[in-house]
Amino acid sequence: MLDPYYLQELDDEEKAMHEFSKEWKLSGIQRIFYNNLVKVLGGFGSEAGKFIWPTSVTNTLDGDLAIKDTGNQQIQIFSPEGHHKQTFTYGSEATKCLGDVACTEDGLLLVSNGSKGIKVFSKEGEMIHLLKSSKADWKHSYGLAVLRSNSIAVTDWTDGGKVHIIGVDWRMNAVLKTNVVDGLQRPEYIAVTEDEDLLLTEGQLFGQRTGCCLKIIDKERAITKTIGPTYGNHFNFMNPSGVCVDANGNFFVADKGKNNITIFNPDSSLAALVVTHDLEGPCGLTVTKSGLLVVTDCYHHNVKIYRYKQGIAF
Template sequence: MMDSSLEFCRQKEDLVRTVRTLQVTSQNTLQKTVPLLSSHMGLGLLRPFHVHQLSEKTTQVCRDLEDVGNLLLFRQDELIQTVSVPGTGGSSCLVWCSDGTLYVCGDNGPYIHVLNSQGKPSQALYCCDDDLFLPDSIRMTRLGSVVVTDIAEGAVRIHNPNSQPPWVKVGGHFQSPRGLAVDSSGRILVAEYTAGTIKAFHIDKIHRVHGIKKVDGLQGPQYICATPDGGFAISEECGDVKLFTNSLNPCGSISETYQHKFGNPSGVCADPEGNILVADEQKRNVTLFPVTGSPICIVSKGLCKPAGITCSPFGLLYVADSGDNTVKVYKYRARPYYTPNSPRKSGDAQSQTPRA
């Protein structure tokens, strides 16, 4: 243990010394060159290839430093809790609430299970209106109501405990509604799996639908999540994770931006800093795609069939594992609280990022 501790201390000292040297050298260079570049017409003996070479090396060093910072901040396979979900089926979708509770649904019957902050079942919402139904995806509206999709019946329902029955259908008929999200403006986003579309709309207090808009051209859209900049990300079965602005315009994809190849991307979520996390059902892992830097696999083992995922602003990742009907909780950050300064730029609206 003594040798190991000494080695860790040496590694930390080497890293601090390296970063400090870069900082001091770049600062000294700036102090020398800025006055010369400001007052002289020419570049002296500096040639274009010198400038090009310096630019390329600087770009690579900046990337390396970003990766170092991310590797220091994030953690891998740090499982802190495994929660068994009531029922015999598989848990496939979940949502974390600010009071620490989890809402979980899946193939374990016509129920939405509510787990307290310790992972213990505290309540079960019975899914029945004219008949029983199985919720496929779940989200919370800005008013605190539970909204779910029902792929079998092609319906989106909101839970209203004051009505009878307590589930109210909204938005008419959908073609295989699967993924579900609520964006920063309170708009509901529904991914229609077979149609390859996303429908976006607002609902009022009496559950009337307003301002319906649609996105076409997706290939088997599955899970969808809002991003802090007002846009959203959506996973396509055996495909990619696409990014959209708050005005529903496409703005790229994860695989193209990060040169990453997915197996079958399933659950997707974004943390308050704008980092996007994606579960891969085929590869049985979860990868984090930072705002800057290279992808990081934060869960590489222990998953059977990862489906829905969500994260909290305290550095915790929750994975609904439908393979063994559990929710696995991971600590994926070394520092729990967020201080976001530059969230992911993907939209034409300013960031809605909350501060912890």
């Protein structure tokens, strides 16, 4: 829980975001914990188990954590308990710190790096294929998400910003078709809900505070809702980055400008802060199969794991 000094620094509405609401039980949470850190992975370095700029994280098919370190240009695999298991190199970054890691239903690891092409790796770290097509045009790839159909969603900074929904024949590693959602502003990370809605964050570039929101795109690929820059009467996003969804449909948004993590219930009618200090540039987010929140803390060169609800053990 927060200490009294910190609570004095919050205004009334921000304090209210730390109050337990009985409504949270509707989305599978009986009580929300704040700043409940249970494990820190890594630290600065280039050796196995260390990071320079950890920016993305996903769950593997086996329940491990696959962490993308753009500083070392590596994917590192950790057990759910936080033990380092494996490291492999994915190659150079086309654009510094642009890119993501995601896992398909078959356990393949997908890595984007700011270029027109997505690298496909086996779970052992062997590169299988470079997924691209002359018919597709994601020149500045950033966030990745895998849909239930095993299609993939890729955010792209080309022409201001767009999202590509890419159908793939995974037996032939071939792009079958691509649908595009245009009219976005520097979309970064992306997540998929149980209903296959897309949640994507729009950050800011060089201090230009346009975007700074989370957008929800439905199955018809229309933008149905925008959360931010302001939500509530006094709270706002400064530079939202990572986004993920838990098993109950609650979703989390990291803000690397305000260095915090906000949780929203599935219809976004409730919001609460779950991490508010000791972060410096939080980027990628995921929730483990056991229900713990994982945050890549880029400029602290580590990955932090938090408990945010009751009944979860590390």
